[in-house]
Amino acid sequence: MNTVGIIAEYNPLHNGHVHHFEASKKLSGADSAIVVMSGPFTQRGEPAAVSKQARTEMALHMGADLVLELPVAYAVQPAEWFAFGAVALLEATGVVDSLCFGTEAGTLSALLPLAGFLADESSVLQGEIRRRMALGASFPAAYSAAAAAVWEGSFMGDERPFDAAELLRQPNNSLGLHYLIALRRLGSAIQPLTVPRTGAGFHEPLQSGSSIASATAIRRLLAEGGSPAAYMPEYSLSILEREHAAGRGPLNLESFRIQLRHVLSTRTASELRALQDMNEGLEHRLLRILPSLPHFSVSGLLEALKSKRYTHTRLQRLLLHVLLNHSKAEMMPAKLAQGPGYIRVLGFRESGRQLLKRMKHSAAWPVVTSPARFSHPNLEWDLQAASAYAGAFANPLRTDLYHDYLQPPVRV
Incomplete structure (x- = not known):
């Protein structure tokens, strides 16, 4: 069985993702596809629009055979460690033959x-x-x-x-470069492949007459109350609408305003200084800015914090590290370089069962389908992140807050 690996966030899954998925299968000649997907929070320092379970369901309906979670310790990181964690997971399965990603260049020659x-x-x-x-x-x-x-x-x-x-x-070229660097550092035999990125870029607005839009543009449309029906496959739109109707999204950073305000107002400068990405006196700047905000909002805090040195994305990731209590000591490069350490299964199709059977013999790390039966520091952070994420739902239930403990992987 020839298997292609895909690294994604599907935030939310749209027509551009479908194009990439189909092109990846065709280019690789793969019979099956494994997706490594970010969990509740994403690389740009934002919460996913809907839960990892809902986005896993989207991916399985699209045709993915198996969906694995990229631990939050790697998901909310700059490109180098995001790429390393995801590639290390694919390598650790022992069943992935190729990795296909989109680039503006559309070729790996450079x-x-x-x-x-x-x-x-x-x-x-x-x-x-x-x-x-x-x-x-x-x-x-x-x-x-x-x-x-x-x-x-x-x-x-x-x-x-x-x-x-x-x-x-170009952002996708840069991320692709880090995938290639990760493959080399791991000594991986996985073959890298690329397909040209199609349609709008990260920050480009919706284009009239086009069925492909960036996930950023779609999330902006959702925030404005619009419908992304023209840019998403029907199954993905249906899942999104179901989650919205149930009060489980779409979420954004402002959804965590109360949680963030509480954490920031109850931490000392020394406690903040111990957190990931809190460098060069940012903790003092944060504590000085808080009392000056007429009305606390995440967007207002980010606007007050931003500078030439600190990108919007970097500051968003910083706030997520604060929210999730991620310490510098636990995210040192030496620890991240060890890799995630386990393979968390978020969902699978019936065809994915064969991959899981093979992984019982080929996987370099434990394959986790029930977090309640496995312990690892990175997994503890994943479980905490999932609970914090569900805490921002309109009316979070016990089954939302402790979904990882109470529910099996998604099946389609």
Whole structure:
């Protein structure tokens, strides 16, 4: 059985995701597909619009055979660790033959040699990143610029084969580069494949006459009370509407306003300083800003915190680390480099049973279908994140707050 791996958030699952899924199956020639999906919170530091169970259901209806959860310790991280955690999970299954992701480039001809060059993260690259950050650049901007500069400087005056700076300005190219770097660092035999990204980019508005829109644009449409019917498959829209009717979404950061205000108002500067991403005195800045806000809102807090050095996304992730009490000590690079440590099954089709049977013999880590019967620090964070997420529902029930303990994986 030939199996392709896909890394996604499906926040929510739309026509562009369907296109990528079908293109991945076709390009890889795979009989089956495993999706590694973020749980309640996403890489851009936002809550998912609907629960991981609802998004798993969407993925299974689309045709995914097996859906695995990317632990929150990796899901709410910059591209490097997000990519590493997801690729490490696919590698640990022992059944994945290829990994297919979308890029603006639509080819790996430039990304592969660049990934090979950057995989060791030389002292020269690290120094260039630090230099650019000292000048006020955010980490993503500093990394991309430093990577391009070090790559181009390696040609000693010879003509460079491609413009690395231009390549890395595109978000999917940059994320794809980190998938390739993760494959190299893991010594994985998984074959990387890419398909051209289709339709609107991350921040582009809805386009008249197009059936493909970005997940960001769809979430904005939902927040404005509009219908995304033109941009989503029927099964995905139906699940979204069901969750909305039940008061289980769509959620956004403002849905956690009360929880965040409580946590921020009951923590000291030293307690905040111990949390992930709370660097360079941000804890003091946070505590100074809070009393100055006329009406507390997450958007108002982010607006007051933002600067050239700290991107909106970085600050959103910071607030999620505060909400979820993620400590620096537990998210040190040395710990993240060990990988998730378990394979959490969110859902499967009948065809996915065969994959699970194979994984009993091939998986490098325990395959978890019942969290109540397994213990791991990363899994504890996942369970806490799921409960915190459900706490923002309109009327959370016990079955919402403790869904991971009470319900089996989703079956379609």
